[in-house]
Amino acid sequence: EADIYQTPRYLVIGTGKKITLECSQTMGHDKMYWYQQDPGMELHLIHYSYGVNSTEKGDLSSESTVSRIRTEHFPLTLESARPSHTSQYLCASSGLAGDGDYEQYFGPGTRLTVT
């Protein structure tokens, strides 16, 4: 099993609250990703990072922000949660830079409900 962790696993929160979803990996991977996935739907890439101090927006526009101050840590923040943010958020990481391994390892996900 991959060493990638997400907390919390489930979160129910009121509209307007600020939340941070945590993601950590212990594999030394340079690349990390955040996906949004609604039940039975495809994964949408919302943020990714190639390494420390590198962050990029993904294919799906998102009001969330990310930071990458340490290799192992890639938190996602919503400044003001709204019901439209209700979804599952999956964190993933891949390979070591330059080794050609682009297989992604996924965390268990955070299921967010905004009331």
Add this chain to the structure above:
Amino acid sequence: AQSVSQHNHHVILSEAASLELGCNYSYGGTVNLFWYVQYPGQHLQLLLKYFSGDPLVKGIKGFEAEFIKSKFSFNLRKPSVQWSDTAEYFCAVYSTNAGKSTFGDGTTLTVKP
């Protein structure tokens, strides 16, 4: 922009039936291809992957996939499914130029015992 299309959203089979899930992608550059599986209540995990070489790749649990470059396809197959194969299956394409993966919208496989 690259895209990935999975032909079947929901497949229902009886045990011992053969399985083929279609996946087509649209991207002309160098790609790496993957099938991921998500069993109920578990993490998304790798089933198999193709980087180069033999276009027929074998993965875990008796799954295999064939890369047909001329058809931009990477179909997943298993000759005889089991009830434990009930899961959601995602095809993904990694573009080395873009530096990121694109996932299909998934196929839910239900195997009846």
